[in-house]
Amino acid sequence: MVGQNIESGFKPEIEKIYLQTDRDVYITGEDIWFRADYYMLGNNTGNDLSKSLYIELITPLGESVARQKYEVINGLATGKYPVPEGLLTATYMLRAYTQFQRNYPQEHFTTNLITIINPSVPLIGYKDQLSWKVKIFHEGNGIVNGEVSGIAIRVHPKIIKNVKRLKLVDQFENDISEIKLFDNGLGYVEFKVIDSLEYSVNTILKNGNSIRQLIPKAKQQLLIEKEIVNSSMNIRLTAPGNSPEGVYTLHMYDGYFTDHLEQKITSNGEWKKIDLDKELLSSRINYLVLRDSEAKVIRVDALYMQPDEPQEIEVKTSEKNYPARSKVDITFIPIEEAYESYSVAVVKKGTFENERLLIPEFIIENPRLLSSYIDHRLITNEVFADQLKAVLLIYESRLESEPSVFQNGFSDESDNYWAPETRGITIRGIVRNLASAQPEPNCDVYIAAIGNEPQLHVYTTNKAGEFIFTLKHLYGIQNLFLCVNSRNESDLEIMINSDFVNDYDAFYATPTILDTSMRHFIEDLYVNAQLKTYASASDSFPVIEKKYKPIRFPESSTSILLDDYIALPTLREVINEIVPYVKVQKKKDEFSLEVFDPVTNQVYGDPLILIDNLPVFNVNQLLEISPELMEKISVINSAYVYGEHLFRGIVFFETNTKNFAGIELPVSSTFLEFQAVEELEQYTNEDHSEQSGRIPDFRNVLYWNPDAEFDTENGKVSFYTSDYEGMYEVIVRGVNRNGEFSLGTTSFTVSEK
Structure with missing residues (x-):
């Protein structure tokens, strides 16, 4: 692993991601459309430190079942995230982070909880005899x-x-x-x-x-009184009865179980003022933890900090009922000019969790998930507020009896330093000596992208043997080749860092139970998804045309096609007799190439040699290749500065094979499949203004725009209904440069009645 300890003084909130999805309920095989806003030091100004975003889909048992990468452009990443087929019905976690955020505990990654339904796989349900039926929870004892x-x-x-x-x-x-x-x-x-x-x-x-x-009624116990005033907390501990005063340690954890303060406090009945940091004040859920002189947790108080709720957007439709395939106009009033961008989703009613007002069982079971669940939700509803009070009492009881979360927190990779991807997606690793197991400094590492988008990069390892490459303009799965240029390369090995986090925490283990009243709802979702797949090739299109970026070398000084010449028996003869500016030299049993520059009358030894974009350092093996396998040879006969490296001429060999003409590759070299960023795609909003053809239209998402900008006082979007008759919900979400949210919803019905 590329490693150094991260400097103390860095704040976990240097980078933060806010993730929105078009809805919260999906059928296996559907696409998740998303918007991710990037904030650095609490602001979204478009000056991104990281240019790449990593998103994973995590099962309840902590298994990553899908991984994607996306470009961050001007503080925003958008696109679609495919839901794999074959998943079990459950609540899954979408987790988004940058490479730089891997320097901090995983609780600072952004997480969204979504429900994925697989109608073809029955739910497991509860099979064992119930160990309890009704439980009661209260404060303290x-x-x-x-x-x-x-x-x-x-x-x-x-x-x-x-x-x-x-x-x-x-x-x-x-x-x-x-x-x-x-x-x-x-x-x-x-x-x-x-x-x-x-x-x-x-x-x-x-x-x-x-x-x-x-x-139960409380017996004599330590009395804790507290109140939050502006940016501080007043707290008083009073010893029970005639008990002597005690000295305790007070901790405050945020909703992700990060410890923000530690102070000594005495149970003398006197008020003490404690200043709270910005992270605690902005966290909706906090935990006050009291430890005795032996560091044992004796009391946990769960606090709901009432922040400024997301401002409510007034959203209207011109009608409450629309026929199938008809145009719908939606208007809404933006909150203020500070909200410069909005996402608009129109989805089948019931797929947006905010409307359900029920805290799901997996949240009740797992305190770690509550903060990500309630972030940016409107909790003004009394029904939801009462459930939240109940959940916090349940958490207090659980955390007092099982306080290990306050010691362990989440997994992290903070022993290593993860540099921000300031120019795009990266691949990094270390070269080490096999015999000594020590890193190999000052070693040239080459990486080549093979295929229609060829790239070549070279990096000299630092004193810790580390290397890092930036791979721009590559999309999807790419085949890469890595090797080292070293006389003792057979004694070396290349170790590549994992580009995704490999340590996951299970977040709940209770079976998913869906109410029988949801049966028709699920059936409709499933049928619509199947019909859309059958009738429509795609619901998206690329936003920009992909531009291939070849190797960034100048035009060749000369190129020859071997078919234009009489066949010669050896590649050595081909080079010496046919290829201008290049000669084969021999010293003892070692062959080498020389390139001549007629402009400067200089002869360059050891030019860079590429065969189908793979660097070659063993000329003896190169010359053993049959000329019949060669198609084209090109030469750059001048010195070329490539980043921090100087190539003294370059010779390109292009073969007519798919295996690099069978050349023996270095022992330390390696091929790997590398996941680059996904292409930027946009949702296809159907247009039924012309009724030519009758391709069935059954969509669970009627409209999705992750970045709707409006210049007027009133926002307006238009779209067409589908063939499905039912209720749909409109969700408008705004976010400003300071990360403040606004939210508005309305609904309408599609019916011919």
Whole structure:
């Protein structure tokens, strides 16, 4: 690995990616259309430090099943991301990062959670006997007399449908409060605790049975009081009863479990002011963790920091109902001039999670996912807010009993330094000596791109044996060849760094359960996806024509086609008799080539030799190739400066073979398939203004524009409906240069009625 410790003082938020997708629910085989905004030091000015973005699709068990790279252009990356066939129905994680972000823990990578449905593979579901049915969660070790306390209830997903009602009751069977049970099994209630009463949660089932659970009252415990005021937190610890004062260590973690502060605090009942850093204030979820003198976690308080919510955009359609294949005009009022760019998606209703207002089970199970789940969501809805309160109480209980996340966090690669890709996609690695296992400094490493887009680069390893190449103007999967130019090359090996992160954390292990009411919804999604695939070749087109960038050498001084000459028996004779400016020389048993420059009357030894774009350093092996396998020989007979390297003439051999005329390659050389960036593609928005032909149109996405810019006060987009009758949702999202978001939605129906 290319390695040095990253300098202390670098801030994790030097780079940040905001990722948007056209929707949140997909069928296997569909495309995810996305927009990724790049921010450096909190601003998007188009002055990108990194020019490449890496996006991976991660399974719930931590396996990467798809990997793509995209160009960042003026602070923005857009495109499509194919969903592989054959995936199981589950919630997956889209993870986006730059190479430079690999210097920091993975929790700072951007993650989006999406649901992928495979209708052809049945869900696993719950097979084992249930270990629990209803659980109750509370703050600390119980509710406190005389205080307003909140409790969370969680009903197992398998029995939610069997629950008739939830009630909070006292020991005299008096009803204190009805508890709303949400469809995800969560419930939350707040009440004033009276000293003389005991409280229970009574779960009444539809079969008449009930489950009654006592809510414990707190015994003497450390009292923690806190309040957030502007950019600081006031906190007070009070020892219980006549207990002596204790000294504790207070930590504050953000929602990704990065530790931002550590301070000593005494339980003397006095208020203490603690300043909070920018990252804590901007994080929606934070965790206050209290440790005793032995560093044991004794209390976890989950805090929801109410930030400025994304501003709501007013979105309107001219009608609420449209016929099939008709034009729809949408208007919306941009928030302010600072929001310079908007994404607009029109998708089948139910595929955009924001409208569901239910926190899914895998979020309830895994505290690590909550922050990425609620980022940029509107949480003004009371239903969602109550679920969030319940989830935070559940997290407090779990994290107090299993505090390892506060020690371990996420995996990271911070032992190595990952340079920013300032000019484009890179490939990097190290050359080392096999015998000593030590890096090989000052060694020339060559890399050649083979095929229709030939490139050649050379890099001299640094004192740590490291090399790095920038590969611009390459797209998709490319075949690369790497070798070293060294007399002892057989004693060397080339080790190439992984371009993607190879360490993943499983993020939940509970089975995905889809409500039976979603059956028709899933069937419609699947049928539409199948019909679109059958009727349409593609839903995208390249935005720009691909321009091949050949090797950046000047025009050859001379070129010969061997078919124009009488056949000679050896390549040595061909070079000496036919090829101008080049001669074969021999010293003892070693052959070499010399190039003559008639302008300067200089003779250059050891020119760069290329055979089908592969560098060749063993002239003896080159001369063993039959001339019948050669098609063309070209010569540059002058010195040529190539980056930091000087080539004293260049001789090109082009063969009529696909195996480089069978030349023996260096022992240390290697071929590899390299994933370059994806071509920039744009979504095809169907135009039914001319009704010529009747190709069926069944799309789950009617419109997608990741970068809609408007010069007027009102934004406007137009598109056509498809043949599918049903409800669609319009989602408009804006983002400004400071990373502040705006969001607006509306819906309409496609029907002939």
